[in-house]
Amino acid sequence: MDFPILETERLILRQLTNKDAKDLFDYFSLDIVMEYYDLETFTQIKEAEKLIDHFNSEFENKKGFRWAIELKSEKKVIGTCGYHNWFREHFKAELGYELNPKFWRKAYMKEAVQAIIPFAFTTMNLHRIEAFIDPANISSEKLLLSLDFNEEGTMRDFFFEKGKFVDATIFGLINKLKISAGRK
Numbered sequence: 001m002d003f004p005i006l007e008t009e010r011l012i013l014r015q016l017t018n019k020d021a022k023d024l025f026d027y028f029s030l031d032i033v034m035e036y037y038d039l040e041t042f043t044q045i046k047e048a049e050k051l052i053d054h055f056n057s058e059f060e061n062k063k064g065f066r067w068a069i070e071l072k073s074e075k076k077v078i079g080t081c082g083y084h085n086w087f088r089e090h091f092k093a094e095l096g097y098e099l100n101p102k103f104w105r106k107a108y109m110k111e112a113v114q115a116i117i118p119f120a121f122t123t124m125n126l127h128r129i130e131a132f133i134d135p136a137n138i139s140s141e142k143l144l145l146s147l148d149f150n151e152e153g154t155m156r157d158f159f160f161e162k163g164k165f166v167d168a169t170i171f172g173l174i175n176k177l178k179i180s181a182g183r184k
Contacts, residue, residue: 008115011115012070013081014067014070016066016077018049028051038161064086079108081116083120094130096131127174128175131149134168149172150172
């Protein structure tokens with residue numbers, strides 16, 4: 001399968017390339033972006049290149065999809081979104097995303113995630129999409145609720161990130177339109 005390209009009114013969702021490393025570094029090097037991310041703030045562009053390689057290897061190994069979010073008007077990558085922790089036997093995967101803060105509060109991430117949800121339920125044959133967020137990440141909570149995800153609870157000390165245990169609130173979206181293959 002070739003990497004799927006999706007298009008919305010303002011965005012092109014496509015595979016990341018090493019040419020995108022500078023755009024990713026521009027915001028992965030900001031503490032405000034990394035506050036709720038499970039990586040340290042980037043200090044070198046090669047960290048962005050390594051992350052791009054990781055995202056692409058997930059696709060090559062059929063473990064997930066991570067799209068570059070390219071702003072059509074600027075031909076610039078402003079963020080990424082996609083699926084990881086894909087458990088085919090359970091028909092579920094985890095949603096992840098981040099966005100350059102210059103583009104926050106303009107509904108770009110909502111537009112991008114709305115485009116990849118049908119892909120998950122059809123092409124990936126998912127029954128369930130999960131998202132784990134820090135309970136303090138109000139912007140992510142608002143995004144997920146606006147996309148009809150349901151808040152399912154908060155797990156205490158669920159992840160160990162940056163030298164400490166952190167809570168995680170789980171959100172879920174169930175495919176109510178079809179029954180996944182292999183399930184009754």
